[in-house]
Amino acid sequence: MPFVDEILKYKSLSIVGLGKNTGKTECLNYVLRRLEHSGHTLALTSIGVDGEMTDRVTGTAKPEIELYKDLIIITSEKHFRQKSIDAEILDISAKSTALGRLITARTLSRGKVMMSGPADTLWLKQLIVQMDAYEVTTTIVDGAISRLSPGSPAVTDSMILNTGAAVSANIPNLIRHTKFVHELIKLPEVDFPNDKQDLVDSGMKDSMVGVHELLELSSGLYALDAEFKVHDLKIPSVFLLKDHEEELFKHGNTLYVTGALSDRMLDFIRMQKVLNDITLIVRDFTRIFVKPETFRAFTSSGHKVKVLLSTRLLAICVNPVSPEGYVLNSNELCTGLSEALKVPVYDIKKH
Amino acid sequence: MSHFSNAVNKVPGLRFIADALELQSSAGRQHLMKQPFMLLPEEISLQLDMIEAFRELLQTGDSKIITDLKHALSEIHDITGTLNSLKPDFVLDDVGFFEIKRFALITDRIKQVLQQLNFTAVEFRDTIEVVLLLDPDKQRVPHFYIYNSYSERLTRLRKRYADLVSNIKSQTDHDEADDARIQCIEEEDTVREELSSYLLKYKVDLLENLALVADIDLWLAKAGLAVEFNMCKPEIAIPSKGENAYRDADTESISSEVKRRSNLPNPLDTYYTSYIQLFNPSIAEALKQRGRQYQPVDIEFGDEPNLITGANMGGKTVLLKTVALAQYLFQFGFFVPASHAVIVPVEQIMTSMEDEQSELQGLSSFAAEMLKINSIIIAARAGKSMLALIDEPARTTNPAEGQAIVNSLIDILDANSVRSLVTTHYSGITSTCRRLKVAGLRTEEFTSHPTIETINDHMDYSLIELQPVTEGGLSYEDEVPREALYIAAILNVDAELLERAACYITKERISSKH
Numbered sequence: 001m002p003f004v005d006e007i008l009k010y011k012s013l014s015i016v017g018l019g020k021n022t023g024k025t026e027c028l029n030y031v032l033r034r035l036e037h038s039g040h041t042l043a044l045t046s047i048g049v050d051g052e053m054t055d056r057v058t059g060t061a062k063p064e065i066e067l068y069k070d071l072i073i074i075t076s077e078k079h080f081r082q083k084s085i086d087a088e089i090l091d092i093s094a095k096s097t098a099l100g101r102l103i104t105a106r107t108l109s110r111g112k113v114m115m116s117g118p119a120d121t122l123w124l125k126q127l128i129v130q131m132d133a134y135e136v137t138t139t140i141v142d143g144a145i146s147r148l149s150p151g152s153p154a155v156t157d158s159m160i161l162n163t164g165a166a167v168s169a170n171i172p173n174l175i176r177h178t179k180f181v182h183e184l185i186k187l188p189e190v191d192f193p194n195d196k197q198d199l200v201d202s203g204m205k206d207s208m209v210g211v212h213e214l215l216e217l218s219s220g221l222y223a224l225d226a227e228f229k230v231h232d233l234k235i236p237s238v239f240l241l242k243d244h245e246e247e248l249f250k251h252g253n254t255l256y257v258t259g260a261l262s263d264r265m266l267d268f269i270r271m272q273k274v275l276n277d278i279t280l281i282v283r284d285f286t287r288i289f290v291k292p293e294t295f296r297a298f299t300s301s302g303h304k305v306k307v308l309l310s311t312r313l314l315a316i317c318v319n320p321v322s323p324e325g326y327v328l329n330s331n332e333l334c335t336g337l338s339e340a341l342k343v344p345v346y347d348i349k350k351h
Numbered sequence: 352m353s354h355f356s357n358a359v360n361k362v363p364g365l366r367f368i369a370d371a372l373e374l375q376s377s378a379g380r381q382h383l384m385k386q387p388f389m390l391l392p393e394e395i396s397l398q399l400d401m402i403e404a405f406r407e408l409l410q411t412g413d414s415k416i417i418t419d420l421k422h423a424l425s426e427i428h429d430i431t432g433t434l435n436s437l438k439p440d441f442v443l444d445d446v447g448f449f450e451i452k453r454f455a456l457i458t459d460r461i462k463q464v465l466q467q468l469n470f471t472a473v474e475f476r477d478t479i480e481v482v483l484l485l486d487p488d489k490q491r492v493p494h495f496y497i498y499n500s501y502s503e504r505l506t507r508l509r510k511r512y513a514d515l516v517s518n519i520k521s522q523t524d525h526d527e528a529d530d531a532r533i534q535c536i537e538e539e540d541t542v543r544e545e546l547s548s549y550l551l552k553y554k555v556d557l558l559e560n561l562a563l564v565a566d567i568d569l570w571l572a573k574a575g576l577a578v579e580f581n582m583c584k585p586e587i588a589i590p591s592k593g594e595n596a597y598r599d600a601d602t603e604s605i606s607s608e609v610k611r612r613s614n615l616p617n618p619l620d621t622y623y624t625s626y627i628q629l630f631n632p633s634i635a636e637a638l639k640q641r642g643r644q645y646q647p648v649d650i651e652f653g654d655e656p657n658l659i660t661g662a663n664m665g666g667k668t669v670l671l672k673t674v675a676l677a678q679y680l681f682q683f684g685f686f687v688p689a690s691h692a693v694i695v696p697v698e699q700i701m702t703s704m705e706d707e708q709s710e711l712q713g714l715s716s717f718a719a720e721m722l723k724i725n726s727i728i729i730a731a732r733a734g735k736s737m738l739a740l741i742d743e744p745a746r747t748t749n750p751a752e753g754q755a756i757v758n759s760l761i762d763i764l765d766a767n768s769v770r771s772l773v774t775t776h777y778s779g780i781t782s783t784c785r786r787l788k789v790a791g792l793r794t795e796e797f798t799s800h801p802t803i804e805t806i807n808d809h810m811d812y813s814l815i816e817l818q819p820v821t822e823g824g825l826s827y828e829d830e831v832p833r834e835a836l837y838i839a840a841i842l843n844v845d846a847e848l849l850e851r852a853a854c855y856i857t858k859e860r861i862s863s864k865h
Contacts, residue, residue, distance in 0.1 A: 077446060086509075088496035089449040094377065094428060103446065108496065110516065 003160070003315040003344075004034045008137055010157040010312065012128045014150040016143035018181060021166035023319025023348040028142055029066050030348060031160075036068045040137035045074035046117035047124055047143060047150045065115055065142070071107045072134050074127055076100050076116040085111025090134065095123070102127075106134070115142050121155045128156070148181075152286040153309040154215075161185070162348070163337075164319030165328045174333070175340050178316070180292040182341050184285040189310045192228065211308050215283065217258050223251035224281070230256070241268050248272075256281045261288045261305070266298045278303040285311055316341065317348045355683050356384035363704075364676040367633035368685070371579070372572040375424035378561060379568030386569075386683050390696055392587045398684030399584050401566075404472040405574035406686075412468045420464045424568050426457050431561060437554045442540065443547045445495055451550060451557065452485035453493035458560050461567070473567060476556035484549060497539045501546075505538045573685055580632050582686035586693040588622040624678075624738075624770070625651035628690040631673040635688075646812045647689070650674070652772065652785070654695075654736075656764040659774045659814070661789025662834035666812040667774040668704065671740040674772060675702055678738050697770065699737040701727045703744065717747045724760060731767040739764065739771035750777060758782045776835075786817040791834060801841050 007013050015031070017024040028044075035042055044067070067073065067085055077100030080087075087105035095101070099116050107113075118124045128139045141150045151159040161181070168174040192210045209230045214222075223231045231251045235244045248255070249272075257265065261282050269278055282288060284307050288295075299305070318337065320328040330347045337345040359365050374380045389395045409417065430450045437443070443451075455478050462475050487500040499506040512531040519525055576582065628647035635645035648670060659667055677687040681694045703723040705716070714722070727739050744760055745753035754777045761782040764771050773784075790811035801809055836856075840849055 080446070081444065086496070088494050089445055090494050092428070092446065092449060092453075106494075109513070 003346075004031060006314050007031065007035065007140075007158065008038060008040055010138060012139045012141065012156040013158045013160065013314070014141040014143055014156040015160045015162065016148050016151040017162040018178065019163075019167045021319065021321075021323045022162040022164040023317060023321075024143065024162045025065060026319065026348045027160060027162055027317045028140065031140065032066065032068065032071075041070065041072065041135055043072035043074065043128075043131045043134070043136040043139040044115065045124070045127060045139065045141055046115035047119075047121070047141060047147065065113060066110070067107050067113055068110055069107055072104065072131060072136055073107060073113055073115070074102055074104050074117060075113055077103055079114040079116050080105065083111065083113045085109055085113055087113075104130075104134075117141070121149055121152065124150060125155055148286050151311065152284050153311045154284060158312040158314050159185075160315050160317060161313060162317045162319065165322035165326065166319065169322055169324075169326060169328070171328060171333055171336055174328075175336050176292070178337060179340050180295070181285075182313075182316070182343070184288050184295075185311050185313050187285060187305055187307045187310070190281050190306045190308060214256055214281070214308055217256070219258050221258070222256040223249070224254040224256060225251045239264075241265065245272070249278075253277060254279045254281065257287075258283070259287070261290060263290050263294045266290055266294050270298050270301050270303065276302045280305050282307055284309045313343070316343060316345045318345060319348055321349065353388055354384070355386040355388075358388070358679055358683070359384070362676060362679050363672045364631060364633050365679060367636075368576065368676075368680065371576055371632070372569075373421075373575050374568055374572045375421050376427040376429070376564070376568050378427055378429040378565040379424070379572065381429065382562075382565035382569050383572075388679075388682050389684060390682070390698060392589060392696060395682065395684060395696060396587055398570075399587075399686070401472060401570045402573045402577060402684070402686060403584050404470070405567075405570045406577050408468060408470055409571075409574050409578055412470075416464055416467050420461065420468070421571070423457055423461045423464060424564065424571070427454065427561075427564050427568075429561075430454050431558070434554055434558050434561065437547065437551050439548070439551065441547060442543050443550070444543070445497065448485055448543075448546060449493070449495035451481065452495050454557065454561070455479075455481040455485070456491070456493050458564060461564065473563060475563060476559050478553055478556050478560060481550065481553050481557065484546065497542050501542045502538060505535065505542065508535045508538055577686040580635075580688060581690075582632075582688050583690055583692055585681050585687045585689075588624065588693045588695045622695050623651050623653045624693065624695045625649075626674075626677065626687075626689040626692045629670075629673055629677060629692070630688045631669055631676065632688050634669060643807065646810075648673075648812050648814060650787075650814055652770065654768045654770040656761045656769065656771045656773055656784040657787055658761065658780060658784045659772060659787045659789065660776070661774075662791040662810075663776075663838050664806065664810060665789035665791055666810070667789060668742050670812075671702070671704065671742050671772055671774065675700055675738070675740050695770065697736045697738045699730060699735050700740070701730060701737055702740045702742075703727065704740070704742045715747075717745075720744065720747070727769075728760075728763055731764065731769045734767075737769065739769050741771065741773045743774050743776065746776065753777055754779050787814045788817055789813075790815055792837070803842055806838070806841050 013031075015024055015028050032042070032044075044065070072090070073087065075083075076097055077092075079099060080103045086108040088108055089103060089105050091104040093102040093104075097116065097119050102118065118127060124141065128141075131139050139156075141156055143150045150156055151161070161178075163174065163178045163181075165174070167177055190211070209224070209228055213230070217230075221233045221235045223233055225231065233244065233247055233255075235241065235247075241248070255278070257280055261280065266280075269280070280303070282305065288305070295305075316337065318330075318333055320330045320333055322328075330350065334345045334347055355369075359369050369383065372383065374383060389398070428450065433443070433447045433450050436447070458475060458478065459482060465473065485495060487498050497505070499509065508531065512528065512535050515524065515528040515531050519528060577584075627649050629650060630645050630647040638645050646666075648666070650670070659670070661667055673688070677689065677692065678694065678697065678700050680687050681692075682696060687694070701723075703720055724741065724744060727737075727741070730737055731739070741760070745756040748756075757773070757775050757777055757780055759782075761773060761780065761784045764773070765783055790813050792806075793809050793811050836849055836852055
């Protein structure tokens with residue numbers, strides 16, 4: 001798979017799945033096998049708890065993560081004690097997770113470890129930064145079951161998305177679902193004139209916002225006017241949108257939503273027949289929690305959704321085997337997906 | 352209030368102090384919460400001397416090396432649990448060895464930094480053997496693993512296992528490798544057993560060092576606070592009620608010990624607590640942020656009731672809270688917010704102030720206050736040495752009865768020689784006590800009508816001692832000041848209210864003359 005060489009260009013990589021049993025762990029093992037002799041030091045951690053011997057939900061056997069010598073691993077005290085690998089402890093965190101403190105260690109043999117990691121993305125980000133001390137080229141984050149959050153470009157620099165029979169046993173359904181997520185991942189970035197050098201030079205920068213200013217806003221709803229000035233709409237919650245209908249678009253048709261984008265919000269804005277061509281901005285695709293129908297209805301009314309940070313998707317991997325035991329036709333699935341998504345798709349079981 | 356943790360959320364201003372402390376380690380933070388309310392002058396003085404030593408270090412030491420010291424302290428984890436688990440026949444795991452190794456390395460670094468600074472007030476137990484034991488390859492990094500250098504056998508077994516693993520061709524090879532792996536683990540466990548039993552010998556030393564590191568963290572933070580807020584090292588005055596002061600129900604021996612060590616002077620002497628330029632750090636900070644300045648106050652008091660009168664907004668309540676805060680800080684081993692202080696340690700600090708009286712208990716403000724005052728009287732009768740701070744007792748009832756209650760309270764405080772400050776707005780307090788008055792508004796300074804913002808600038812918060820003119824009475828000039836209406840006017844209170852109030856006062860004067 002050609003994407004493996006791409007990985008080392010990024011400081012961090014998240015491997016996330018659209019659901020349980022989509023082959024995340026097999027994908028991770030594949031990546032590790034391929035990078036073992038690259039001459040680069042890799043770090044490995046997880047978000048939340050993962051790496052159970054059997055899948056807690058379905059009871060099917062889960063492949064363990066196979067580690068080689070000279071990897072940096074970050075896992076919880078509990079899982080570190082159960083390891084079947086020699087490792088030198090390098091650090092212990094002051095903070096604790098549900099499974100104890102996090103232990104950073106260097107592997108000294110081949111073997112297996114259960115992976116767990118920080119409970120939140122902020123801590124994960126800090127850990128990725130700390131890996132510089134051990135001369136790590138890329139930190140790989142094994143995402144937890146059906147959580148896309150570590151894939152946020154605010155957390156990791158690149159992503160591999162896993163999908164498969166476990167998401168849906170019906171190939172057209174599976175393709176539809178994956179295509180929608182892919183569409184969100186590929187949402188365009190906002191084009192800020194402010195971030196362009198000629199404007200900085202012309203001295204117009206002060207009054208306008210750029211990506212960094214917007215990223216610092218942590219709550220609320222903001223309007224961006226034609227001059228890229230930001231206005232706090234002072235609407236405490238999307239549940240109160242109805243009471244603020246008139247104020248919503250008084251500064252123009254571009255809104256920045258700091259929190260999650262919901263069905264409710266999209267439907268509400270679509271119903272305002274006043275304006276066409278409304279642009280909603282969110283931080284990144286992990287902030288979008290909407291049904292495909294709602295999203296399509298919104299965009300086909302002429303409106304747009306954009307992101308502040310776009311995601312570097314390195315590959316889509318599929319697992320044709322579902323936890324119930326039936327196997328989809330791998331060729332049909334891969335071809336179907338790559339035609340629909342216009343990106344290369346790999347069957348993780350074949351490699 | 353036997354420990355800092357009990358007092359921190361109950362004593363006004365103490366939370367501010369706790370938050371302002373720049374503690375570096377969790378061990379230091381826990382140590383702060385466990386600080387006892389100290390009674391013995393020797394104990395208090397030991398703490399204050401250490402803070403003084405660290406303050407000097409902060410003011411004269413190389414700031415770069417002091418940053419190194421703080422950084423080393425911040426890396427200390429509280430490993431009490433791991434150290435306490437060291438027992439005969441107990442085997443630590445690698446996580447435990449790592450913790451002990453890192454701790455021993457960091458204490459060694461702290462020791463070196465203090466040497467660089469020529470600081471000799473503290474002494475660590477020597478644990479270099481622990482470092483040597485857990486760092487057999489002398490890498491001087493806090494990493495840990497059961498190193499090959501611990502056992503030649505382990506080296507051989509590990510090599511064999513590695514060879515077997517790389518040549519697995521059949522199930523038999525697999526089984527053989529598994530066996531080799533188990534042998535490695537068994538040998539590692541033997542090493543762990545040896546290491547654990549060797550470390551057991553250093554358990555006490557390591558625990559002592561951990562306690563010392565927590566002490567250093569706290570002393571350094573207290574010293575930093577003293578520098579930041581310009582606090583002073585208080586002198587300790589030995590109390591007049593010598594024996595009572597240290598009497599403790601179950602530790603009778605303490606009082607004889609105290610007597611022996613502190614050479615108590617004649618118990619008939621009265622000792623005074625006195626502050627020069629006493630200020631309240633949290634209020635001073637809040638004023639500073641608004642571009643205003645806190646006006647410090649001088650106050651001195653012995654073991655008798657001190658009645659404080661003065662205009663509204665004259666800072667009486669703040670004064671009481673500040674005196675309480677300073678006394679707590681002193682007995683929790685802090686410097687105090689004043690330019691000079693002499694303080695008598697007391698067994699108990701008791702207060703009755705408005706904002707602590709809780710309606711949650713279903714009591715009216717008067718009832719809650721009376722119960723508080725009652726507990727002060729009970730403690731006074733029991734002969735406890737204490738500092739009692741009572742803000743406007745009986746203010747929520749009618750003046751006639753209120754005045755009578757204040758008079759009787761002062762009588763009882765006086766009879767029991769209670770070191771106390773009592774504020775009041777009632778006139779006609781005739782019982783025997785020392786009397787202080789807040790100087791009040793400097794009306795002669797007014798060039799324009801003062802406003803709610805500027806009134807504090809014209810308020811003179813200093814205390815004036817009043818002398819009785821006749822036996823058992825006061826002259827008219829020394830009566831409680833009548834500035835309430837004047838201050839209400841400055842606050843722009845409704846004019847009709849003020850005019851009518853003025854009329855009522857005139858009527859009252861006329862009728863009383865007839």
